[in-house]
Amino acid sequence: MTLNVWLPLIIVCSSLLPGIIIFFLSENAIRTRTVLNLMGAVLKLVLVAFVYLGYRSGEVYLFTFQVTVDLHFMLRVDALALLFAGLSSVLWLVTTIYAIGYLEGSPNRRRFFGFFSMCVTASTGIALSGNLVTFFVFYEFLTLATYPLVVHRGTRKAVEAGRNYLFYTIGGGTVLFVGIVALTVLAGPVEFGQGAQLANFIEGHSLELKLIFWMMLAGLAVKAAIFPFHGWLPVAMVAPAPVSALLHAVAVVKAGAFGIIRLVYDVYGVELASELSVLPPLAVFAAFTIIYGSLRAISQDDLKKRLAYSTVSQLSYIALGAAVPGMLSSVGAIVHLVHQGIMKITLFFCAGVIAETTGAHKVSELNGIGRRLPLTMAAFTIGALGMIGLPPVAGFVSKWYLSVGALSSGQSWVVLILLGSSALNAIYFLPIIFAAWFKEPPVEAWPDKRPNRRFEAPWMLLFPPLVTAIFSLAAGLFAASSWSPLSLARRIVERVYFGL
Amino acid sequence: MPIPQRVQTGKGARVMETHELYGVVAVGLFCIGLAAVFLCRHLLKKIIATKIIGAGAFLMLISIAERDAEIIADPVPHAMVITGIVVAVSAAAFALALARQIRMKSGQSEFGGEPK
Amino acid sequence: MSALFQSSNLPAWLVLVPVIGGVVTFLLPVRLRGGVGLLFAALTTLPALFAGWLLTGGTSMRHALGGWEAPLGIALELDGLGAVFILMTAVVGLIVSIYARVYFSTVVPDPARASMFWPLWLLLWAGLNGMYLSEDLFNLYVVIEVVGIAAVGLAVLSGKTPALVAGLRYLIAAIVGSMAYLMGVALLFGATGVLDISMAAAALDSGPTARTAFALILLGLMVKTALFPLHFWLPPAHSSAEPPVSAILSALVLKGTFYIILRLWVEIFDVSLSFAAGQIVGALGATAVIWGSLQALRQDRLKLVIAHSSVAQIGYLFLLFPLITVPLGASGEAEWAIFAWTGAIYQVLAHGFAKAAFFLAIGVVVIAFGNDRRESILNLVGRLPMVTFAIGLAGVSLIGLPPSGGFLAKWMLLKAVFASGQWWWVPFILVGSLLTAGYIFMILRLAFAPADKEVPMRKVPRGLQLCALLLAIAAIVIALPAEWITGLLQGMSAFGDPVELMSNGGEAVR
Incomplete structure (x- = not known):
């Protein structure tokens, strides 16, 4: 006790x-x-x-x-x-x-x-x-x-x-x-x-x-x-x-x-907030931020800056979900708290590994980097696809709940925002993935991995993004399990709405 | 045995008691000193101005001592004045010593103009 | 013999011990003064701690000096409010004393120059304790003068011309202030015939005399507390003194006269107050908050930044008065008064600890780099991490960020402001906080910034850095025993009560 x-x-x-x-x-x-x-x-x-x-x-x-x-x-x-x-x-x-x-x-x-x-x-x-x-x-x-x-x-x-x-x-x-x-x-x-x-x-x-x-x-x-x-x-x-x-x-x-x-x-509480009609303006701000952040991200060449603007955009999913009344949106908002966390941390870890091992900081320097850092870029790809919202990565689950929630509370414009954002996410993430895997590396090859190292990068740098990438996959794949973030989010929402 | 004196201020007018006169003078001194403290820049003049303020305050105390004493003045204000004078004198001595040091070290004898 | 040490004699000991210390250190040869002075500082702390322990739960004790009761004799009264101030003085005083002992014995090469620190400081301490204990208006005048003269003596200790000029300015302001106070006391005595505070309170009727006396006393004490616009003497005096002295002047001396204002405001002058009086004093305080902070932002020398910050922080204290001075009929529901009180007392404590820590830390910087210009602390975090940490913690408390004493103060003040409906103070409190954050983080930003060239650094004794850090930590953890401190305050009769006024003409009822 x-x-x-x-x-x-x-x-x-x-x-x-x-x-x-x-x-x-x-x-x-x-x-x-x-x-x-x-x-x-x-x-x-x-x-x-x-x-x-x-x-x-x-x-x-x-x-x-x-x-x-x-x-x-x-x-x-x-x-x-x-x-x-x-x-x-x-x-x-x-x-x-x-x-x-x-x-x-x-x-x-x-x-x-x-x-x-x-x-x-x-x-x-x-x-x-x-x-x-x-x-x-x-x-x-x-x-x-x-x-x-x-x-x-x-x-x-x-x-x-x-x-x-x-x-x-x-x-x-x-x-x-x-x-x-x-x-x-x-x-x-x-x-x-x-x-x-x-x-x-x-x-x-x-x-x-x-x-x-x-x-x-x-x-x-x-x-x-x-x-x-x-x-x-x-x-x-x-x-x-x-x-x-x-x-x-x-x-x-x-x-x-x-x-x-x-x-x-x-x-x-949702009831009081709806009664005070403070939620719609919040939704508008959040929606605007989602689109604005994505647009800004497209024009960034610095990898970390692109990720940062992507964060600006992705975070507002949470606010948007909170601003749309209804259980499903709430689940989407709360679960995105976790999903965005593990996916975005994967991306930043990868950006750090890339910068540390090859010295590349810019998106334009990433051509063919998948050959030098296959595991890292695999993790990056999982994270990025999740951000776009492709199944079975965790991001899909969040977007699904947000969209369904918006539809069920009659706010279909939110779905348009989410779709638009997904398209924009694809615009700024897919070129990176494409360049990394399919473009030819620059003439001067990447600095080689150290001879006595087993992995493409020091294991302390490599394992964390791999682990979080696996988490991102697992959170999507096993979303129905009672141990997943989704189930926890559903429990939270049930308590909020029914006081259980 | 002191007998309360009265000052004639004019024919038919109300009689002004000595202690009231003292009070008026005390306020006057206080105000003169206060004005001087703000207006004078010379170190010595400023110190003297504080003494004038002090004189005003002490005189006020003395005037109060006589206020409603028909025969014997209230001794408490007297004790206060004596204590006050001692304190004020030491403060003034300290101020003078400081002014002298300033004068000796930098040659300046006025406020303002000192390096910041 | 044992009768001497009865707890009822405690108030007398609180004044007597430092007085003896002052005299003894004055008579001793220069080389012995540091050790003995520190010993007496520790001895003075003991009865203060004892007082805190004794008054837990909110009682008070009265001691008639020499057995003579008022109106004939002079009474000392130790109540909760006084005990809080005495405790703060003791804790800050002891740590500053340790700092001073190390500082004057290792850093200052000329022992004769520093030799007057101990007698003056112990005398000052006695005077401060006297302020917190005295029940007699004239006795208060004497201790005000003692504190004033000793403070100026400390401020000019370095003997440098800027310090002397600033000291003389300080002294003249102090004399004018105490004379105005004495004039007010004279009028009050004329109206009541007594000097004992509670007796005078009982005998005083409202009217022009009471009001004039009040105005004079208030003005005199405001000069000494450096309330805007009467603060002009403070920045030069506080910034040109030796570090331990600056700490004492800013953290402790300013609080003494504030305490007297507070005590007289609620105990005597409630008859001559009006809603407007509270608002005017509050407005001065609010202006001080903004003005002092803006000035602090503009300064080039760190000590001047901190000195101007004192002007601003003192301003917060005066927001207490409008909050506890309410129209008649409002007092029944004025439960915010207790928040206002707690907020102001916490502002006193938080500022006391944080500002002392700040001055001690800047003192270390001056020792290390020879000056306190802004550029000299570039990359301070790499070179003196402990001092940077102290500055950071003290800054957190000054800004009022949680978890710190300053946070509790702002929380309570803001709460009282909202609850009393006097919402117009809100912007001042907030803008003040933001400006404070501005100059604190200006300092921290420099401390974290890279230095283009490494300036040679003199080694600083670790003890000095530790003292600064200790005070900074105290400014944070002071928030924890809030329950105990407010418990102590219950011992003051007026604590938590608003001063009640009639809405017409400001006539009060008791």
């Missing part, structure tokens, strides 16, 4: 403590640092799995600490929390391995891994927060923890990108803060999953509730990179590849998207 109280906190601390210890280690304590990192990552994964099993059998995990009058620090495990926590702990483990390989021999690794752990702590915290205040605490903590990672390289460009990043996120955080305080004043401390609590206030307060919704949404939209708040994301691409992978797949952008889902489903 007591263990159940402490487990959420332990899960958060399982990355916080290694992070703190790493700061106090010396720069050269590579082995200790690696062991700490991996131990933390594995421990977190095991704990999340344990809690998941417990949750399925009806255990309750709740940690609260009263800071002061109606200001509680609260960590709670629910299905949505588990989905996000599971996603971040799996991807953290993978990214840690990748990062260790990627940064081998580069300076300031202590700082990198320290803040890296903080970052994961923050996203686990976001996942497990049981009320708005706790969510906000970790949301801002995430901003701070990622800043040193964005500027890690220390170049002028990196520092500039960091400044841009802070400009957007601190501004967004402030607006979110006002929204949260205002909502707390209006309705008392807001716990997640108690939408009925707010519904009592709609009488005479609908304007306030609307304003507060927009303020909070604006604050969250910054991290979720919804137009017009997306500007920081492509610029932040100067960070090292593991950071891009983490920022774009798990930590920052997902925090925003996750926040929007919490806001719509667990703070306001």
Whole structure:
């Protein structure tokens, strides 16, 4: 029983403590640092799995600490929390391995891994927060923890990108803060999953509730990179590849998207949100971002930038799904949280491998690269096809649910947006795949793989994208299994709509 | 035994008590000093201005001591004034010492013009 | 003998120990002063901690000096609000003392120059504790002067011309401020015939005398607290002093007079207040927030950035007054007052710790690179990671990002602002936060930026860096014992109550 109280906190601390210890280690304590990192990552994964099993059998995990009058620090495990926590702990483990390989021999690794752990702590915290205040605490903590990672390289460009990043996120955080305080004043401390609590206030307060919704949404939209708040994301691409992978797949952008889902489903509730008619405008913004991001992606030659604009576009699927009322769309939105994560992290991992082994950063330099890096490009292809939405990769499942959901709630225009987006995705992904596999490599061949290496790239760089690519396939192939992200998403939605 | 004195301010007019006169003078001194502190730039003048403000405040205390004492003045304000004077004198001495140091080190004897 | 150490004598010990320390260190030869001074700093911390422990749960204790009760004697009263300030002074003071001990013994080559630090600092400490304890209006005047003179003495310790000029400016402002206060006290005494705060409160009627006295006292104390537009003396004085001194001046000395304003506002002057008075003071505070932050953004030297930031952060404190000064009839439902109080007290604490940490950290930078120009901290993260970390943490608290003391302060203030319906303060609080983020991250951006050429760096004792980091961490974790701190505050009679006014003419009812 007591263990159940402490487990959420332990899960958060399982990355916080290694992070703190790493700061106090010396720069050269590579082995200790690696062991700490991996131990933390594995421990977190095991704990999340344990809690998941417990949750399925009806255990309750709740940690609260009263800071002061109606200001509680609260960590709670629910299905949505588990989905996000599971996603971040799996991807953290993978990214840690990748990062260790990627940064081998580069300076300031202590700082990198320290803040890296903080970052994961923050996203686990976001996942497990049981009320708005706790969510906000970790949301801002995430901003701070990622800043040193964005500027890690220390170049002028990196520092500039960091400044841009802070400009957007601190501004967004402030607006979110006002929204949260205002909502707390209006309705008392807001716990997640108690939408009925707010519904009592709609009488005479609908304007306030609307304003507060927009303020909070604006604050969250910054991290979720919804137009017009997306500007920081492509610029932040100067960070090292593991950071891009983490920022774009798990930590920052997902925090925003996750926040929007919490806001719509667990703070306001679908009913109240529909009643206030705040959802259609959100849908319009999200739809616009989907098309806009894809269009911008087409014109990018820098591979990471193209991926970044693709992220801008793909993330808004989540917001779009949340904005269309109806169970199926909600399932699509929530499951895309996971699917987009594993597919996009695959793509970024691959971009990092390509850059590390061949020095190619541009799309135009990728001709014939499939011959040099067959496994990497296979993973990349799976990820890209998933983004386009081809079955049986995970992306198909999300798009299917989003489309069917839109049709069943009579918003057929959403289907057009999704189709258009798929076409645009194909336009900017297929040429890469085609060039990689079928075009002739340039006259000067790629640098050879090191003679004493068995694989095309160091295994620490190669395995992570392979693993996540397999996950992307599996999430699509076995979507009907009761362990798949889809089933979890369906359970979450059932709880949201029927209070089960 | 001191007898309250009265000052004639004009025929038929209300009689102004000494302590009231003191009070008016005190306010005057206070205002003069305050104006001088803001208007003067010379270090010494500024310090003197603070002394004038102080004089105003102390005089106010003294005038209050006599307020409703028909026979004996209230001793508490006197004690306050004595304490206050001691404190104010030491503050003034400190200010003068500082001004002297500034003058010796940089030759300047006015505010403004100092390097930022 | 044991009677001396009764807990009822605690208020007296809080003042007496540092006074003895000041005298002893003054009499000792220069080389012994550092050690003995630090010892007395530790000894002063003890009764402060004891006070915090004793008052847990919200009680208060009164001590009549020499056994003479007011109105004849002078009373010291230790209540929850005072205890919070005393505790903050003790914790910050002790860490700054450790820093100063290391700083003056290893970094400053000339021991004679530094020798006056300990007597002045301990005397200042005694004066501050006196401010938080004194129940007597005239006694307050004396400790205000003691604190003022000792503070100026510390500010000019380096003996350099800019410090001297800034110090004299500071001293003149301080004298004018305390004289205005004394004038107000004189009027008040004339109206009531007593000096004891609670007795004066009982005897004071509303009217022009009370109002004039209030205006004079408020103005005098506002000069000393450096509230906009009376802050002109602060930036030069705080930025030209030695690092431990800057920390003391910014983190502690400003809070003393704020405390007196707060105490008199709710305990005596509720009779002469009006809704407008609260709004005016609040407006000054709000302007200070914006003005100070804008100025901080424009500065080239880090110490000046931080000094201007103090002007802004002090402004936040004054937002308390409009929030607790409400029209009659509103007080029954003014449950936001408790948020406003908590917010302001947390702003005091968070600023105290964060600003002290900041000045100590910049002090390390100055030792390492010889100056505090913005360019000198390029690539600070690679060269002095611990200091960068301290600056980052202190900055988090100043901006009000979670989880930190500053966050709790902003949360509570904003909540009170919304709940009281005085929504017009919202933009000031927010823009202030954003501007603060602006200058904090300007510093951090430089700290992370690459240096074109590596400037030679002097080695800095690790202890100094650790002190800065410790204070920065304190600025963050101070948010955790919020329950205990608000519990302490319950010991103040006026805590959590709004000052109630009649809507017509500002006449108050008690």
